Amino acid sequence: MAFRGKRPEHGGPPELFYDKNEARKYVRNSRMIDVQTKMAGRALELLYLPEGQPCYLLDIGCGSGLSGDYLSDEGHYWVGIDISPAMLDAALDRDTEGDLLLGDMGQGIPFKPGSFDGCVSISAIQWLCNANKKSDIPAKRLYCFFSSLYSVLVRGARAVLQLYPENSEQLELITTQATKAGFTGGVVVDFPNSAKAKKFYLCLFSGPSTFLPKPLNESNDDDEEVQESEFTRERVLYRMARRGIVRKSREWVLGKKARRRRQGEDVRPDTRYTGRKRRPRF
């Protein structure tokens, strides 16, 4: 928001970034309010809570209570955790209905097991991936967060965490720790082909594996590849997962051509001769 191109996590810890000035700007910026409210709505949609039932939800990184207000409007009760006192003060000024806690998600969620019917988080957990103190190990903090989250959720409940991952390694780090903690689920990417509108939602299930929701797309093309990466309790190395596709096979050729088309290159149309077996050269 403040630094164009530079990620705020690189500048220091969130409680210092979200000081009084930043908190004031955050609450007043109408574009920010719009985007955050939309994401809160989508996260709540992905939670698939039972219709018409008021639930007790956890909001991780609730900040000024923008997402919390959306939850309240939908008739739910919530508790928010945030590490920045300035943002929580802004939330108090906005008179949010949910309870607020000053806490560090990387230290664990201080609740009894089975307290919450669901969890949402908007634009918060990428802050866990950067070590701000010498003693911080991001993987440990992520594991502590996910394992305590698994415990405080009711069995079978879901957590939908919207985040801004810096790169695929970061996303992999996060999903590995979530799997270690016992969650199943995957990443739903809305509008994967748009740089601005692209949003990542990490959907985690604490019960038996259920279906992963369909991501949003600009053109509702049935042919277009659905971008989701499902993961289960079986730990498959990232490199191994790619080995399903054999290099130079027809599948691989078609995949490469589709990729280049998406990038806007001029690609020959696919026919029944695409990637066909050629006779050996020798």
Next chain:
Amino acid sequence: MKLLTHNLLSSHVRGVGPRGFPLRLQATEVRINPVEFNPDFVARMIPKVEWAALLEAADTLHLVEVPKGPIEGYEHDEKFLRQMHHVLLEVDVLEGTLQCPESGRLFPISRGIPNMLLSDEETET
């Protein structure tokens, strides 16, 4: 901080585990907020409530008319649900402290927000 939240809060200091519940509440400033009554929600929360902790907290805050336990057929007893709604959702602790029963660590409450930040030594490794 509402009493419903206090009833579910547990200390996450290293090594404490399940003995970190319930947190002992001391309140210096309390406020009563009117909150819209939602019988569905209150009925769903009743099984989650830890009654001993709730009664202890209500006692510290000198609340009256607190049910001693869930009664038979509470989902349809509006009077019971309204009493629970008042105790759980309408009583707001603004200033006070929460104490971990195992380690004795104090978590201050300021402007209704408990400070649950732990120091490095107390964090679970």
